[in-house]
Amino acid sequence: MTAHPGETPGTVGTDTPQDAVSPPEAGAEGPAHADAPEAPGAAEPPGRAAGAGEPAAEAAASEDHPGDVSDTEDGAPGDGDAASATGEAPAEVSAEGPDADAESAGSPDSEAAPTDGPDSEAAPAPELSEAQAELAAQRELRERIEQRKAAKVAPIAAGTGLSGKAADLLAAVRAVESGEKAGSQFFDSPAPAPAPQRPAPAAAQPRRSPAAAPTPRATSPEALDAVRSVLVEGGAPEALARAAVGALGEQAAELLRADPWQLLGVPGVRPEQADGFARALLGADCGPDDGRRTAALVGWVLERAALQGHTALDADTVRAALAERAVGDPDAAVRDAVEEGVALIFQEGGDLEPDETEAADGEADGVGLAEDAEPDREPVQVLLGLDRYALAEESLADGLARLVNACEKAADWSEAAASAPGPSAAELIRTAAAAGLVAHSGGEAARAEPAALIAAARGLGLRALGATHSEDGRRRLAAATGDPDTAVTLAGLLSGAQGPGRDEDGTLALDLLVVLDAPQLDVESAAVLVEALADGARLVLSGDPGVLGSAGAGRVFADVLASHACPQVVSRTPDPGPIGELVSGIGIGELHQVDAPGKEVVIVPVRDAGEAVHRTVQLVADSVPRAFSIPAGETQVITVGHGGAAGTRALNEALKQRLNPGPGRFGGFDPGDRVVHVPAPGRTVPGVVRSADAEGLRLDCGGVPVVVPQERVESSVRHGWALSAHQAAGMRWPAAVVVLPGDAAQGLSRPWVYTAFGRGERHLSVVHGVDQALAHAVARVPAQERTTRLRSLLEALPTPDAAS
Template sequence: MSTEPATTEPDEPGGRGDGTPADGTTAPGAEDATTGTASEAAPEAAPEAAPEVSEAQAELAAQRLERERIARRKAEKAAPITSGAKLSGTAADLLAAVRAVEGGQKPPASAFGEREPAPRRPAPEPVRQPRPVAPVAGAAAPSGETVEAVRAVLAEGGAPEALVPQVAEALGEGAGTLLREDPWQLLRVPGVRPEQADGFARALLGAECGPDDERRGRAVTVWLLEQAALAGHTALEAPALAAALAQRAVPDPDEAVQSTVAEGEALVFQDALDDVPNAPRSTPADTGSDAGGDETEEERPVRVLIGLERYALAEESLADGLARVVNSLPKEDPADWESAATSAPRSAAELIRAVAGHGLVLHTGGEAARAEPAALVTAARSLGLRAYAATHSADGGRRFAAQPGSAGDGDAEEGARPGAVTVAGLLSGAEGPGRDADGALDLDLLVVLDAPQLDVETAALLAESLPDGARLVLSGDPGVLWSAGPGRVFADLLAARTCPQVASRTPDFGPIGELVSGIGIGELNQVDAPGKEVVIVPVRDAGEAVHRTAQLVVDSVPRAFGVPAEQVQVITPGHGGAAGTRALNTALKERLNPGPGRFGGFDPGDRVVHSPAPGRTTPGRVVKADAEGLHLECAGAAVVVTQERVEQTVRHGWALTAHQAVGQRWPAVVVVLPGDAAQVLTRPWVYTAFGRAERHLSVVHGVEQALPHAVAELPAKPRTTRLPALLKALVPAAD
């Protein structure tokens, strides 16, 4: 029995590019019509060479502290009320509703009774726990005794020894005992699949092992919810989850869900569907009254959702934080915003005026539209406000600083670069203003660029970190791929219409800008490119695609456009396949930096990407390798990745997926579309990949009519989230 972990790799040809594991299997979202996009997840960062806490470790520690704070606040809201053998009051009622809905019956009114709306407060006073500027590093590694116990259990069950450190880390102290008592806990290790855990359980339990084991039902339920999170969902609708459980040979899906909720491993929710057209409505039972009796009102339609506590609490915390931002803006503001708007460029004046009167503002536009938030930050600072911009990458900060009128971050004396801080650096305290005595960010205005990349957990951290009275602007291009992590925060906020939305009228110029703008509205137009800014290179098969790509990167683009090969980025739909990132990186390494790959397949000079935390990808270059690990230079910073983390967090970077490339741009880009990529293409994928080019775009084209079909007919895959319903209950719709 083999239980080698199957790495989850997005954008995989044959894996559909929506978070589907690389081995061809599908997440529940993919199997049950609830698919979404995802980007590869990587473990937490390896420590930096310096003794200080690394940025990635600090960010992860900050997230742990925030989740603990959210959980404490959640527990304080309502104590459990006994109702049934295992469940507490509301959960028991809602689970009964799940059974009723699944059986086509009317759910109990007590479960879905409308709650009294919470009164709006003009300036809520949240309870914050002070947080240090530099959080401590993560939890200590498992003890040697735990590791040895895990090794013995895995050997007894026929699992590979390579899983030992991952199991010990995932299950913590006592992992060996826990795994022996419940072999399906092996599913908590990323990459392990149900059939592999089943084989392990059979080896340990023998005749006692069966598909109806309650432990298996719970473990598979949690695994399916985790797979859904990889595909971008914060929860799954009850019917979709039940169908996925049935496909995994769970005999009684409802019982498995009930057991999972009873053990506190998942939560159940109900959301009203008032705005869903033609939604079925449940009506009260016939009371037997006379024709002239009181009329009964139709009950609101609902959907029942099941989700992991981690994402449920983050989504609720985000909604609460955004409601506080909206409601806590002071009624009297001494700043002369109108004067700032009048003196600002015309394209930015509307944004400045919107920010003047609102705590939360959404701003949409392409690359050229970044000049407008840059002008906003400059105007706010001219008014004496502590204004900051945050991007998701160092490259985003570079592009922000290049905008006309952009300002530095005000900390030049501390060595901070001009332009924007990074979101990770801001949250960890490594960049930006730091935090005040209450643990809130010490600022008056925060502009977050590339907002579609915000996952629900990061967005919740940002919202909860803002002080009362601060303004928040989320700015980004709604056409690009959504976040790597669960949620679709920016899209949900745009759909909820709970705050002003300012759409930029500044177009992206040139042939590439014209091409990408057309893709955004579903049109793949032929553009006039007199300077060869856009070139189509037709190919017949994947082998020719790899050959032509290497030729373009090594010779044609540098010779024709003067762009060095190290500034040419290849983007392809997936990691696997004959023209995926692995094949292309192998070919490009042979041409650009041949070597034996002495350290985990890498050599000094190799172009790489480092993924220190889920959803974060930083381009870099290998400097050297020694006993400490692999030494990288990433965005001007030295990074040391220990040997055990190299395989999981470092890849060659001459070729990337669109999910890895989102939020960054290069002088020249070669987009590779081999024939086996036809099934994974969507309009957001094409829009994102083509939009990474600044001066030149080459398209190695082998998908024939699949490309125009994807642009015209295949929008973003849906994600199941609760944020719009939560916001509707807390914040009234904007005028």
């Protein structure tokens, strides 16, 4: 029976609120993008007007993707123009790029990537930090992929060959999301003729992809001084200098002077701000159809889409977004961007003639293919994408096909399958014995099955390992296998900080790798991982399809499942107890009222956001410890957004005042504060502040000491009593308190509820103020679709039987 949970008896907290915070004023913004994890320390984005003036690409953005890096919940409506109609330069350009947890982080109101290189988690620090080692591995991967592709004689299988220069295969830096007014409101002179102006930048100054993650390197004082000078001349804050050099390189000053709209490549900068900057530098020589502006906008729209999980966008969507930014001829703008290599063009579906296929691989006239298809032929969808995501998807599809076709089946696994702890574990072992790639799906209890597979493979003398999304997941996997050497985090494995290291060929010394939390795997990380596996190695992707997707672009696990490119094992092991019963129902779109005699699930109705904050603090500090003997430090608060009267910021402030009051003498933190550290995009590492000194802020992250340099604290550390569901994905706590204030209704979806409600192991309290919106979200609001190409690439690959 489906029922509204607000009537569930046995509320843990019974005190009457005494100090409720005032509810938000009428018309105040609620969390529009409900679960975009926050950018720690990011400057407030000027000009957020929820739902107003969003381009089509942004309007289609999923609320469950962490790539949304802005504080959408509490941005001030109406201050979106960074430049006035008189052509003033933007005075409010964000002074720093947010750090993605992505993390999105998850994905971030989201956490965008640091521009000066992520910090290493390991201590003492190795010669290269974990993040630097991962970036080095990605650079090596890019070189190997390019060499392999250059050696190919035949075209790429799906008829979707790459064109243009391949950008660095690095994690995308997440820009701050904001809602802006139409670009035409900035210009104080009439728009120029429809034909785009194309004053070309200096020949030696190639255009860079927006927000491409830089390789960590030392920044010269001369480069910083030169950029500061240009920024000041254009009316932008000097504080953007380091981020600009990080995004654009040592030649940033020359690039910005020749093409001021390349400022859009700096995290946190919006089109209106780049317009003001360009106006200040170029004066009347620029207009809304300037070729430099339109090219930058195309890249910016695609980068924004990537923050929402898309690896490509329909060409019509891009054109509509450009039209909303006052571009007079969107068709010409798209053609020009393709010609310049800012975007790549692909065709999905249908069969093209040879000349059309060539056009679809990058020629300007290929943009109109969808409209020109003949009536008796299958419609062709034309997609635009950034080259680094195209490279990652092509590489990943090739790599997965290689694993499928190169699998060796020498070992006898029958005895191991016969001694498996359950039928689903036995099925997984038998399937992995016969296939190089396997997809395994199931809930929390089903994680025991990959653990059994790893133990069985190691018993056969194979080099088997499990990789998880979080340190918490690693500990749980190690406990399930009984051997700490069997579990690593995915980030630690890729960086070389954990795991067996590389063999003489540079590949991971593994025969079997099981990736748990596979829905959190983005396409770029997946490409790096698969490229690092040797021929003959087995890969098992295991996870719960119902949880929120990855912080980065792509939907790797979902695409592998949908393509049927490999055998699939669906666990029949149910999650136990009232929490498991509740979450299982949510997974199929039903919100059941469950029997919880031990108060495992408790509903706490509230009237407004102020009461929600009060009751949340009461539950964490008093009621849950008293009723379940679970300390406050082991109870995690999860809420829909970062802003608003009951977002993570407000809840963290209230919880700190109650649980660990102090002056915040270490950059806003005190010893004992619960925090989350974001060492790299899409990664959230919980920790506790221990101390601070000249080297930086010292944290204890699950028993691992971490030192965050002083200049990185503001951008990569935030209080962690309250998280978004994206940030909490891949982790569990003894107790979870999920906060649903009234203004959270728009941010709810079935994956969000499924993820948040499943984070508590022994107890779940739901601070409920959204009335029937919760049941509606579970029944009728599925995951937002992401536009990707991986599924079609996998479907186009020959099967092992066909290949033979």
